[in-house]
Amino acid sequence: MTAVLEVTGVTKAYGDVQVLRGIDLAVPEHQAVALIGASGSGKSTLLRCIDLLDDIDDGDVLLDGEVITDPERDPIEVRRRLGLVFQAFNLFPHLSVLRNVVLAPVRAHGVRGEEAESRARALLARFGLAHRADDYPDRLSGGEQQRVAIVRALATQPRALLLDEVTSALDPELVGEVLDVVRGLKESGMTMLIATHEMGFARDVADEVCFLHDGVVAERGAPERIFSAPEHPETQRFLRRVTASSGVPLR
Amino acid sequence: MDGPGGRGAGAALSRREVRAAARRRRGRRGFAIAAASTVVVLGGLVAVVVTSPGWPAVRETFFSWPDFRRAFPDVLEGFWLDIRLFVVVEAAVLVLGLVVALARTSRAAALFPLRLLAAVYTDLLRGIPTILLVYLVGFGVPALELTGVPTDPVVLGAAALALSYSAYVAEVYRAGIDSVHPSQKAAALAVGLTQVQAMRHVVLPQAVRRVIPPLLNDFIALQKDVALVSILGVVEAFRVAQIDASSNFNYTPLLAAALLYLCVTVPLARVVDRLQAGARRARGGVEVPA
Numbered sequence: 448m449t450a451v452l453e454v455t456g457v458t459k460a461y462g463d464v465q466v467l468r469g470i471d472l473a474v475p476e477h478q479a480v481a482l483i484g485a486s487g488s489g490k491s492t493l494l495r496c497i498d499l500l501d502d503i504d505d506g507d508v509l510l511d512g513e514v515i516t517d518p519e520r521d522p523i524e525v526r527r528r529l530g531l532v533f534q535a536f537n538l539f540p541h542l543s544v545l546r547n548v549v550l551a552p553v554r555a556h557g558v559r560g561e562e563a564e565s566r567a568r569a570l571l572a573r574f575g576l577a578h579r580a581d582d583y584p585d586r587l588s589g590g591e592q593q594r595v596a597i598v599r600a601l602a603t604q605p606r607a608l609l610l611d612e613v614t615s616a617l618d619p620e621l622v623g624e625v626l627d628v629v630r631g632l633k634e635s636g637m638t639m640l641i642a643t644h645e646m647g648f649a650r651d652v653a654d655e656v657c658f659l660h661d662g663v664v665a666e667r668g669a670p671e672r673i674f675s676a677p678e679h680p681e682t683q684r685f686l687r688r689v690t691a692s693s694g695v696p697l698r
Numbered sequence: 699m700d701g702p703g704g705r706g707a708g709a710a711l712s713r714r715e716v717r718a719a720a721r722r723r724r725g726r727r728g729f730a731i732a733a734a735s736t737v738v739v740l741g742g743l744v745a746v747v748v749t750s751p752g753w754p755a756v757r758e759t760f761f762s763w764p765d766f767r768r769a770f771p772d773v774l775e776g777f778w779l780d781i782r783l784f785v786v787v788e789a790a791v792l793v794l795g796l797v798v799a800l801a802r803t804s805r806a807a808a809l810f811p812l813r814l815l816a817a818v819y820t821d822l823l824r825g826i827p828t829i830l831l832v833y834l835v836g837f838g839v840p841a842l843e844l845t846g847v848p849t850d851p852v853v854l855g856a857a858a859l860a861l862s863y864s865a866y867v868a869e870v871y872r873a874g875i876d877s878v879h880p881s882q883k884a885a886a887l888a889v890g891l892t893q894v895q896a897m898r899h900v901v902l903p904q905a906v907r908r909v910i911p912p913l914l915n916d917f918i919a920l921q922k923d924v925a926l927v928s929i930l931g932v933v934e935a936f937r938v939a940q941i942d943a944s945s946n947f948n949y950t951p952l953l954a955a956a957l958l959y960l961c962v963t964v965p966l967a968r969v970v971d972r973l974q975a976g977a978r979r980a981r982g983g984v985e986v987p988a
């Protein structure tokens with residue numbers, strides 16, 4: 448079986464800083480892969496590179512077996528098949544929630560306005576945001592904003608969803624509602640690559656956990672194994688530090 | 699029933715009412731002081747001016763009611779041309795400025811010559827005195843005797859003003875475009891929009907909203923500079939007033955023209971103030987009572 452997303456030997460440097468030194472990973476259909484690792488370990492960079500927002504230096508990214516990082520390829524067509532949710536939501540502040548969601552289906556996918564709108568309303572309703580459709584983003588709580596951002600990414604029916612630390616900018620009491628949305632997506636079979644600092648969540652929702660360290664996947668495996676018996680000394684150190692700072696043991 | 703701060707029987711005011719009354723008293727006292735000091739200072743100034751030995755001559759030369767009444771209808775008619783010129787030039791400036799700004803912010807390699815031209819355009823036209831540009835276009839272009847090119851000084855004057863002001867406005871637009879955080883463009887691209895769509899639907903709408911106050915400031919400047927077309931012999935408010943003033947040896951018509959300009963520029967300035975205050979509030983600034 449070919450994976451929906453496949454990353455092979457990807458390297459990326461910003462100037463003198465070598466962020467990615469050869470990343471290999473695969474996300475099979477309907478599976479969720481969690482990327483964990485310290486801040487600055489390259490999780491966000493990897494997601495941006497997969498969505499072709501940044502050029503990679505070497506290696507390849509494949510979407511449904513097709514190389515998408517070919518420099519000759521049209522990045523727009525590729526991005527239309529992927530969804531990316533940002534840490535800071537990045538909603539369009541001048542557009543209502545509904546307009547945020549329908550912009551891409553109408554402009555990038557040629558869906559008729561009314562149809563895009565009714566689909567958007569249905570999608571918003573599914574995530575408990577129907578009453579927010581006509582509000583502007585600045586009226587929403589952080590959790591609501593991030594849920595809208597997820598709906599916006601889903602509105603174009605992406606092959607896979609890339610989630611970039613989607614709860615890191617939220618107040619602690621708002622984290623749960625966003626994680627519940629992602630859990631729901633996993634249950635509905637969405638293929639996802641999830642960069643996260645929420646270890647309990649990664650353990651719950653991921654089929655595989657990849658620990659990024661020093662620009663490579665230092666350790667990978669089933670979440671139970673990674674969290675209960677990490678083998679790599681850096682993984683052990685990282686997990687010790689995370690559990691110590693959050694004050695709660697891993698579930 | 700007494701509140702937590704109540705004192706004894708029901709006759710006593712609550713702390714809340716005492717504070718409110720004190721606030722009202724302070725407010726009334728402040729207003730009274732401001733009014734009194736205004737009357738004293740301005741009244742004093744007026745008294746000094748009016749009683750000074752030169753005052754009758756000043757009044758005769760600048761504030762002559764008969765001269766005002768005689769000249770005003772003609773000046774007003776001239777001013778109507780100023781207004782029309784202003785509206786047409788402003789519309790042209792808004793479009794032209796945007797085109798230049800977009801050319802300057804384009805990133806595509808193929809558009810490099812356009813980018814270069816736009817940079818030269820803004821540098822040159824902002825660097826030349828507007829009056830010189832008006833003269834150059836207004837007298838220079840007809841001298842070429844080209845067929846199909848208008849020679850009407852009103853049209854040429856308007857074109858010169860549009861050239862000059864579009865360079866300023868292009869820079870205002872560009873500042874607005876640069877002020878939209880790159881993450882907005884990233885989000886637009888991530889949902890599958892093209893570069894052009896991202897600019898059109900995400901970046902530009904936010905940029906334009908932010909630059910409305912500075913754009914209005916340029917409107918005010920343009921509204922005044924419309925008078926520069928008078929050097930081409932166009933008979934607008936300033937020119938009418940000038941002709942009247944020099945033939946009657948009285949400057950009152952010029953003050954009439956000034957008054958008409960103020961009637962437009964002062965309200966515009968207040969609109970700018972309000973918009974800027976609104977923008978400050980929208981950014982989350984706190985207003986501190988004086």
